[in-house]
Amino acid sequence: MKKKTKMKKIIRIILPICIAILFGLALFGTFKFITREKEKTFLEKLEPDIYANITNYVIYGIHMNIEGNFTLPENVGNPKLVLSNGKTEIEIPWELEQEENSYTFDTSKYINEGLNLEKLPEEDLYLVIKAESENEKNETIYKYYSVENKSSYDKMEYYTLTKNNKNDKIEMEWNTYEECPTWRFRIKETKLPENVYDITIDPGHDGTDPGKVVCMTSNSIYDPQDEYGNYYGCNKGGEEIEERQLNLNVSMALKEKLESLGYKVTMTRTDNEKRVEIYEPMGSATMANDTKSKFNLAIHHNSSGISGGDATLKGIELYVANDTNFDFAKILINELEESAGITTSPKTKYIVDDGIYQRFFTQEEIDQDDYKQYKNTNMIWYYYIREVGGVSTHAIYNGYDQENYPHPNDHYHSNNTAEPYLFELGYMDNLAELKNILNNKEGYANGIVNGLQKYLEQE
Ligand SMILES: [Zn+2]
Incomplete structure (x- = not known):
């Protein structure tokens, strides 16, 4: 009798915990899947065959500066430089020069200004040009153009300053999705390696x-x-x-x-x-x-x-x-x-x-x-x-x-x-x-x- 009660007690405690863990894992898996699907959906949104040229990029202190140029199709305008994954979108201020549909840009004329790398969310983001066009009903639609590396540099990494005992690592990596070039900023929490300082x-x-x-x-x-x-x-x-x-x-x-x-x-x-x-x-x-x-x-x-x-x-x-x-x-x-x-x-x-x-x-x-x-x-x-x-x-x-x-x-x-x-x-x-x-x-x-x-x- 006593043993049975004990067993029952154990089941009563253990079972909910197991269920909670399983449920948690399932939720986490679904979340991962959704995130990956969302990313894929975003990459599928990128316009084919038209890419902006990134001609230079430099990190100085906590800022990154990016230079480039691109040409948009006839009916597309109002471009913006963004880091995006379809869900999170961060606009990067730039200085833009336009000649008809051709543009050249520079994020700042100062080396210690530009994209602040200290304040990015812990996500995977892609650097793209977001521009506006109209559909048949004269509604505004957005178009995303990816970027191609035309600089003499390749991948880079950056560790954020230690804040509340925490750091992020930003990996900036050139990849391709289907034949489209992509520039991914992968931002993840990390521990500073021994030889890295603020x-x-x-x-x-x-x-x-x-x-x-x-x-x-x-x-x-x-x-x-x-x-x-x-x-x-x-x-x-x-x-x-x-x-x-x-x-x-x-x-x-x-x-x-x-x-x-x-x-x-x-x-x-x-x-x-x-x-x-x-x-x-x-x-x-x-x-x-x-x-x-x-x-x-x-x-x-x-x-x-x-x-x-x-x-x-x-x-x-x-x-x-x-x-x-x-x-x-x-x-x-x-x-x-x-x-x-x-x-x-x-x-x-x-x-x-x-x-x-x-x-x-x-x-x-x-x-x-x-x-x-x-x-x-x-x-x-x-x-x-x-x-x-x-x-x-x-x-x-x-x-x-x-x-x-x-x-x-x-x-x-x-x-x-x-x-x-x-x-x-x-x-x-x-x-x-x-x-x-x-x-x-x-x-x-x-x-x-x-x-x-x-x-x-x-x-
Ligand atoms: Zn001195």
Whole structure:
């Protein structure tokens, strides 16, 4: 009697669970089937024989830019660039030029604008042109045109920034369906591979190069060397302060704060002894791309270049890449001013906006240079920016300077790179500013972190 009740009890509990599991599996299978059928239905909707040409596509930071051209049939117009699977549809803003029924497009004239890869749903989407036509009853109907790869690139992958302990992987793949070419964006949740990071920090200078060095007493500041480079040390008293240490201080604080927000962060160095190569793997111009980071933040401190004394120059200078909008740069500047209690630099050379600088090679520099055949005036002078951005920033280092840098930049021709920024956080030879830098590394780090968070929220 007792045994039977027990059996009954077990059946009463187990049976519903089994049924629930079976039901769940069936539901999941049906869901999968429907999804696949829907995708197929969508692919069947694509117009045969007419495809748009994709002539170029580039990922820079968190954005992707796409260029192409196409011609629509006579009675079709009002085209839009969309990522679609028939159910979900995301329109991508573009700049379109039309000549009768022929179009050329570019998603943005800025390299750091275009399709934001951080906000795509976890689905399979196809990049297509959606256009309008009319049926016999004069009703609007939509036509979908697929795209064909006419660029020199193939498949690509992108990992989104870590958010709530989660990442997505986006695989962009060229396929065909029946004879129609397709460009699929497969977006799936993933765990970041061990060697993939969100952000790279490059604390400027290293074990072989201290950067700017000053001597500081409680009420004065002076150079440990004269204008000819003769080094005397701090022979008039006070403390010797090296830029590499200040860069490291802010970088360490920055890393800690970013990590507390969940980002996976790596650094080109964590001490003052390590020698940091420029172009070799995990170097100052390669690590961000070796680790598939979205941003490369190079941290430096400035000096006036005038030796011997308290400089009048002070304030932050943020160096940015060519062909960029300054959205992120402006937020970083504002947040740094607020958090670190500093102002923007009054320096006018290379300035493009308040606190924002673009240092291109000048004609004069090119004329003096041994490698002038490789350089022109739309190239950024700082390799931390130029070489990190790959094709977007006209990176060039293919190993031509064998004597000084035998290893080429493995990413100089890459169309999938980090977005670099170079901070000159303040003037070390301005006594008031140097005191702020020494006492307020948290403020500087907070400014950069707040800037990043605000920018990502608004994008
Ligand atoms: Zn420096």
